[in-house]
Amino acid sequence: MNKLPEINCDLGEGMPNEELIFPLIDTASIACGGHIGDESTISQSIQLALEQKKKVGAHPSYPDQKNFGRKSMKIADKDLKKSILIQILKFEQMAEKAGLPMDHIKFHGALYNDAAANPELADSLTDFVATYFHNTPILAPPHSQMEKYIIQKGLKHRVEVFGDRRYLENYQLVPRSVFGSHMISEIDISQHLKTLVENGYFLSDTGKKLQIKADTICFHGDNPGIADFLPSIRKKFWS
Numbered sequence: 302m303n304k305l306p307e308i309n310c311d312l313g314e315g316m317p318n319e320e321l322i323f324p325l326i327d328t329a330s331i332a333c334g335g336h337i338g339d340e341s342t343i344s345q346s347i348q349l350a351l352e353q354k355k356k357v358g359a360h361p362s363y364p365d366q367k368n369f370g371r372k373s374m375k376i377a378d379k380d381l382k383k384s385i386l387i388q389i390l391k392f393e394q395m396a397e398k399a400g401l402p403m404d405h406i407k408f409h410g411a412l413y414n415d416a417a418a419n420p421e422l423a424d425s426l427t428d429f430v431a432t433y434f435h436n437t438p439i440l441a442p443p444h445s446q447m448e449k450y451i452i453q454k455g456l457k458h459r460v461e462v463f464g465d466r467r468y469l470e471n472y473q474l475v476p477r478s479v480f481g482s483h484m485i486s487e488i489d490i491s492q493h494l495k496t497l498v499e500n501g502y503f504l505s506d507t508g509k510k511l512q513i514k515a516d517t518i519c520f521h522g523d524n525p526g527i528a529d530f531l532p533s534i535r536k537k538f539w540s
C-alpha cells in the first residue's frame with residue numbers, strides 16, 4: 302500500500318490504560334453510553350485526546366450495557382434511532398465544548414456487524430446519518446451493506462479494517478465465539494497486517510486473499526494485549 306491507513310481505537314470503554322494508547326493512535330472512537338460510558342468517561346477520553354492532539358469520533362451502540370453491545374438486539378427502528386441520536390449528541394456537545402470537532406461516527410459491536418450484513422438496517426442507519434450528521438464520515442467495513450448504502454447516498458466514509466480480528470471469505474469478521482478470531486499477540490497481529498501493508502490484502506480464515514484498500518485500521522481498546530503489542534506494531538509498520 303502506498304499510504305498507510307490511520308490507526309484508530311475504540312476507547313472510553315472502562316479500560317485502565319488509555320493514557321498509554323492515545324500516543325500510539327491517530328483517532329479514537331469514544332463510547333457514548335449505549336454499551337458503556339457516561340459523561341465522566343467521555344470527558345476523560347476527550348481530555349486525553351486533547352493532550353495528545355488526536356481526533357475523536359462517536360461510538361454509539363445498541364442500548365445494551367448488559368451485553369456490552371455485542372449481541373444483536375430486537376428493537377423498533379424509531380427507538381434505535383432515538384437512542385443513537387441521544388448518544389451521538391451527548392458526545393458531540395462534550396467534544397465541541399472541549400474544542401474538538403466530531404471527526405467521525407462508528408457504530409459499535411453487534412450494531413456494526415448487523416449493519417454490515419443486513420441491508421434494511423444499513424439503509425436505516427445511513428438514512429439516519431444523512432438526516433442528522435450528513436457531513437460526518439462513517440467508519441464502515443469493506444464490501445459491506447453499509448458501504449453500499451453510504452456510496453449510493455453520497456455520504457462521507459472511511460473504509461475500516463481490524464488489525465486484531467480475523468476475517469471470513471465474505472469480508473465479515475469471524476465471530477468472537479470462534480477460537481483465534483480475536484488476536485492479542487504481537488506475532489499474530491504482525492503477520493495479519495504484513496500482507497495488507499505490503500500487498501493490499503488480508504488472508505481470510507480459509508487462506509483466501511481479500512483485496513482491501515483501507516483508510517483506517519482499528520485495534521480494540523479492550524484487547525488485553527493492546528498495551529504490549531501496539532507500541533511494537535506502530536514502530537514496525539508506521540515508523
